[in-house]
Amino acid sequence: MNRYLTTSEARQKFLSLVDEVEDGDQVVITKRGVPKAVIVNFEELETLRAVARLWQDPEALRAMRSALDDVKAGRTLKFSGTPNVGKILAAARKKGLLRG
Numbered sequence: 001m002n003r004y005l006t007t008s009e010a011r012q013k014f015l016s017l018v019d020e021v022e023d024g025d026q027v028v029i030t031k032r033g034v035p036k037a038v039i040v041n042f043e044e045l046e047t048l049r050a051v052a053r054l055w056q057d058p059e060a061l062r063a064m065r066s067a068l069d070d071v072k073a074g075r076t077l078k079f080s081g082t083p084n085v086g087k088i089l090a091a092a093r094k095k096g097l098l099r100g
Contacts, residue, residue, distance in 0.1 A: 004028045007036070 003025060010017060010029045017027050017039055027039040040048075054060045070076065077083075077091045092098045 002026050002028050004030055004035075007031050010039075 003020070005013070005017075005027060007029055010027065021027060021039050021041045024041060024044070026044075028035050029037040029039070054064070075095075075097050077088065077095065077097070079087065079091070083091075089098075
């Protein structure tokens with residue numbers, strides 16, 4: 001959940017804000033009513049950076065679009081429990097999903 005604070009409020013509550021973002025909250029810091037900065041959990045920041053890198057990689061973007069097309073066309077496998085390689089290959093052969 002986003003929480004909005006002025007720069008003055010954020011300065012006064014900085015240590016408690018660090019604890020809040022550990023739980024997944026985001027704190028938007030405003031200056032004169034305009035959002036200027038955000039405090040987020042470090043892991044969330046790293047995830048956002050990784051996703052941004054994927055979106056900038058043409059090969060990764062092609063793979064994501066291809067995967068989405070597969071899902072839309074029903075070319076997916078569903079398993080109960082944890083599948084192993086043998087189960088995956090057998091199900092893919094049965095459904096005709098193996099390429100090459």
